[in-house]
Amino acid sequence: MKNKILKYDCLIVGSGLLGSLLGIALIKKKYKILIIEKENLSNRAFSDQRTLAVNANSRDFLKSINLWEKLNNQFTNIDQISIKTFLNSDELVFKEQQESMGSVIYNKELLTIAHKFLISQKSIIDKTLINLDQLTADENIQIKNKNYSFKKIIIAGGKQLREQMDPYCFLDGSSSQKAHVGFFNHQKSHDNIAYENFTKQGPLAILPAPHKSDKFSTFIYSTSDLISKPSIEKVISKNFKKTHGNIQLNKNIFSYPINPYLFNPKKKYKDLIFIGDSFRSIHPVAGQGWNLGVKDIQSFLNLLNSKSLDSKNFNAIYYSRRKIESYLYFAFTEVINKTFQLHTPLANFFGSNSLKALKRLSFLRTLFIKQAMGINKIIN
Ligand SMILES: Cc1cc2nc3c(=O)[nH]c(=O)nc-3n(C[C@H](O)[C@H](O)[C@H](O)COP(=O)(O)OP(=O)(O)OC[C@H]3O[C@@H](n4cnc5c(N)ncnc54)[C@H](O)[C@@H]3O)c2cc1C
Known part of the structure; x- marks a missing residue:
């Protein structure tokens, strides 16, 4: 009895906004999952004082796992986005006629609702720190004196994991803000x-x-x-x-x-699936870090429609689907932030003219709106 191995489909490391949501989506699809969290759960939710700009795609995802209605109208819609720079008085306005571009919610509201559901399903264990080097799919993993084995291991430990991992697995950004x-x-x-x-x-x-x-x-x-x-x-x-x-x-x-980075899945840890801020951390200037994480979840779930969890090339396909968009956002947020920080004549010229170009070229504006709303199907 003591050595019995508990067999699960997935282990998710980290119960932040992305690990928790992936867990809920998998439970709704009848997978047997376990989430482990190093912090005490109630402290974890209440320590986050931020709000989240949820784009249209992420809002639809929250609706699909029945969490949106549980927010009890604790959100405000964004009907328009206005962008200005110190370089001139031009204002770039993005507006979608049909629906709101997104909504703003409190991080802790969403996290509390998500944790409540996971606790009710007995799918989450808190105050448990796990070392990534101990984790291999289909092998015995000890958690709180019990033996488990998991077909798939998903890493959703956010930025804090960065310090626990080999630095050579990351491409680092430059912001020290x-x-x-x-x-x-x-x-x-x-x-x-x-x-x-x-x-x-x-x-x-x-x-x-x-x-x-x-x-x-x-x-x-x-x-x-x-x-x-x-x-x-x-x-x-x-x-x-x-x-x-x-x-x-x-x-x-x-x-x-703010310490932007991008995980390189070709190297170490390629047996593990990284989502959210464990995969990439981008400058908050675009308000898209979490929205990209939702796309990681959607990619993972889509892959499950065609491949089983233990299929050999599952991880490789996941990374090939997520790496281009991750890299583009990482590079884009680095470039725009740098452009407006340099204060050189060339950077100022580039900054004010790229805004003018966006103002004049309607196809670029449409592309930008669709990307911000998460409904662009070109990059996926
Ligand atoms: C100021 C600011 C504003 C932002 N605004 C937006 C926005 O408007 N829209 C948007 O899309 N994005 C935004 N972002 C980005 C967004 O907040 C993050 O992308 C998102 O919260 C990441 O969630 P996560 O679940 O990946 O990581 P986290 O929320 O960091 O969760 C990771 C969890 O894993 C746990 N953990 C870590 N290591 C271990 C371990 N070894 N074992 C067990 N558990 C572990 C941690 O305790 C934590 O609970 C913003 C970011 C900042 C800084």
Whole structure:
């Protein structure tokens, strides 16, 4: 009895927003899964103070696993995206006539609902840290004194795993910024518009907060490590006085490190499937990190329609489907962020003209809108 091996379909390492959602989707498809999380579950959900811009594709995915309705209207739609730079007064506006471009939700709301479901299914074990070197599919793995074997091992440990792994498996980006996140009240309605302003110090995103009032928004300001609350307040006031009126920042500001990287699946750990921030971490300037992770999940689930979990080339096909889009986002976010940080005449010329080109060329704008909404089928 003591040595009995519990046979499961999948082990998921990490119960963040992506590991948990993949777990739920697999349970709904009747797979037997186990998620392990190193933190205490209740602390894990409540430590995240961020909001998430969920694009149209990810929203449909949340609906397909019956989580969207459980959010109990704790979301605000984004009907328009406006982009400006410090280089000129041009404003680039993206708007989709038929439906909202996305929605903003609180990370902790979604995570709490997801964990509640996983606990009810007895599919999650917390306070368990696992070392990736111990993990091999179809072999005996000991977790909390029990023996398990899994057909497939999925890594969803986010950025923290980066430090536990061999550095040569990653292509590193260059940002040493921090994303400072907070909330503010304002005089005028946000009108469901999301803003991305490239200020001299770094990109400043303003999103309508998921709140009863339309005079409450959140900011994500990616800039150097050292920035005080009054400085942030000054920058927001300067950039958004016209649209938002007088503003008042909430007391707490949270800072998240930005260290973009891309995992190279050809090398070590190729026996494991990486999703979300374990696979790639991109600069939050495009608000797409989690949305890309949802596409990892969808790719994995699509693959399950044609291949069994123990099929030999499963992992190779998964990586071949996900690597191009991952690389493009990694490179794109690096280039745009660098362009507006360099402040050289060439970078300024490139920055202001690429915005002008997007303004003039409607096919480029359509491509951009579809990509932002996650409904572009060209890159998949
Ligand atoms: C400021 C900011 C704003 C953002 N805004 C957006 C946005 O608007 N839209 C968007 O799409 N994306 C956004 N992102 C990106 C998004 O937050 C991430 O892509 C997403 O949260 C990653 O989720 P994850 O599940 O991969 O990782 P995580 O959320 O980091 O979860 C990983 C989990 O694994 C656990 N873990 C780690 N190692 C182990 C181990 N060895 N054993 C067991 N458990 C382990 C951790 O404790 C954690 O719970 C933003 C990022 C930042 C920094």
